Amino acid sequence: MTIYLVAAIAALAGLLFGFDTGIISGAMLFIQKDFPLTTLMKEFIVSSVLLGAMLGSIGTGYLADVFGRRPVILVISGLFILGTLVASLADSVAMIVLGRFCIGLAIGVGSYTAPLYIAEVSPLSIRGGLVSLNQLAITIGIMCSFIIDYTFAGTEASWRVMFAFGIIPAVLLGIGMFFLPESPRWLIKQMKMEQAKKTLTYLRKTTHIDEELTEIKNSLAIRPMTFREIFSPWIRPVLFLGMILGFLQQLSGINTLIYYAPTIFQLAGFQGESSSILATVGLGIVNVLATIFAVFFLDKIGRRPLLLTGVLGMGLSLFCLGLTFHTTADYLRYAAIASTFVYIICFAISLGALLWLLVSEIFPLEVRGMAMGVAVFNCWFWNFVVSSTFLTLVEALGPTLTFFTYASMCIFGFIICYYYVPETKGVSLEEIEAHIRQGLPLREIGQPLREDYPELTPSKQTSA
Ligand code: BGC
Numbered sequence: 001m002t003i004y005l006v007a008a009i010a011a012l013a014g015l016l017f018g019f020d021t022g023i024i025s026g027a028m029l030f031i032q033k034d035f036p037l038t039t040l041m042k043e044f045i046v047s048s049v050l051l052g053a054m055l056g057s058i059g060t061g062y063l064a065d066v067f068g069r070r071p072v073i074l075v076i077s078g079l080f081i082l083g084t085l086v087a088s089l090a091d092s093v094a095m096i097v098l099g100r101f102c103i104g105l106a107i108g109v110g111s112y113t114a115p116l117y118i119a120e121v122s123p124l125s126i127r128g129g130l131v132s133l134n135q136l137a138i139t140i141g142i143m144c145s146f147i148i149d150y151t152f153a154g155t156e157a158s159w160r161v162m163f164a165f166g167i168i169p170a171v172l173l174g175i176g177m178f179f180l181p182e183s184p185r186w187l188i189k190q191m192k193m194e195q196a197k198k199t200l201t202y203l204r205k206t207t208h209i210d211e212e213l214t215e216i217k218n219s220l221a222i223r224p225m226t227f228r229e230i231f232s233p234w235i236r237p238v239l240f241l242g243m244i245l246g247f248l249q250q251l252s253g254i255n256t257l258i259y260y261a262p263t264i265f266q267l268a269g270f271q272g273e274s275s276s277i278l279a280t281v282g283l284g285i286v287n288v289l290a291t292i293f294a295v296f297f298l299d300k301i302g303r304r305p306l307l308l309t310g311v312l313g314m315g316l317s318l319f320c321l322g323l324t325f326h327t328t329a330d331y332l333r334y335a336a337i338a339s340t341f342v343y344i345i346c347f348a349i350s351l352g353a354l355l356w357l358l359v360s361e362i363f364p365l366e367v368r369g370m371a372m373g374v375a376v377f378n379c380w381f382w383n384f385v386v387s388s389t390f391l392t393l394v395e396a397l398g399p400t401l402t403f404f405t406y407a408s409m410c411i412f413g414f415i416i417c418y419y420y421v422p423e424t425k426g427v428s429l430e431e432i433e434a435h436i437r438q439g440l441p442l443r444e445i446g447q448p449l450r451e452d453y454p455e456l457t458p459s460k461q462t463s464a
Helices: 002-022 024-034 039-067 069-088 093-121 124-152 158-164 167-179 184-189 193-204 210-220 236-251 254-267 273-301 303-324 332-362 365-387 390-397 399-420 429-437 458-463
Strands: none
Touching: 002 024, 002 039, 002 069, 002 093, 002 124, 002 167, 002 193, 002 254, 024 039, 024 124, 024 158, 024 254, 024 273, 039 069, 039 093, 039 184, 039 365, 039 390, 069 093, 069 158, 069 167, 093 124, 093 184, 093 332, 093 365, 124 158, 124 254, 124 273, 124 332, 184 193, 184 210, 193 210, 236 254, 236 332, 236 365, 236 399, 254 273, 254 332, 254 365, 254 390, 254 399, 273 303, 273 332, 303 332, 303 399, 332 365, 332 429, 390 399
């Protein structure tokens, strides 16, 4: 039980990630009533969080290594509170942007440190499941933000109250983290053996922890690679895969929906703010349900069938969404809503749950931390690019062509996933690593190793 509580508290960082990125979708409709906003300003209010997240994700690995995971998460809960206060009390657009940037920094640091902490305190047997729980926490955060948006739409000072709700999970994260122990793995790395033993005994509720302690010590004996080394030829294919998946996740347009859904519904013909935000709430709920489905079935159905079906479905539904803007028939606005629902289900079972899972599985141990940092940064970067250009694209090309563009990215994604993404269901991390060391095509992961292939050790490669 203890471990679930510990993971749930740390997952509040994921919930805040979802909440603070999602809340803007409804808030924007009301901010623009208080302050006259140009398209560029709207995009900047949305993307200031992403700019912060991008910057935050750069230094986070270093901070978590030097100061420990726990203090870093405590600091981000403070940053969440500070940023939320500044944004909700703002009397100018600049202050909203500043507050949201501060929240973004916290999200960026948290999107790496919190899953790392969860993985390090969990026993091996449930580690994989807990990684997917992080995505679930993100979607629950998004859903809560949409519900808050709906509840307070139309009340006075609505956007301020919407933002302010983010303080609750941030305070809970701070209080909870205050009582949680440091990661035993980090303690061992710092040679604080006595403290590490005490923490493991507390987390596992048993004094039989010697085996796990030895395992952690052994894994720490592996020399982590330097930043340069992660670009060595044998790592490149997996690094490429991690980066291309992040690129596809964002360029398939998911956050145009998460951040701008009510605006899109208004474009599709829903007049009132409340009805378009209500449709958005439905989107948030369906996103959570489909993610729960994915968490349960990724290990049963396999990653590839879900990924390929999902990405193809995303492409088709975006194509339909684009078409609904092409003609003005009234019933088409319902077709627009239906397309977004199909799209979000397809995203949740494919690129949503799978990006974070695959990224935590495919990198060999000695590059895992650093390569995950690069992959997280890459994802925020593309998120920023898409979110800060969406409205401009709609103005320049019109909604039909804009959604067709994202649809074509999904078709491109389908081809890439078909040829490059391996099936890692039931394959141990060690087997995955052995394949990568042999320099075999990634698609062959899970198939028997080839005997005629020499092992490409990192030392052979880098000295070549
Ligand atoms: C993505 C976010 C997105 C969320 C939607 C995550 O996997 O990284 O950008 O907002 O899914 O559920």
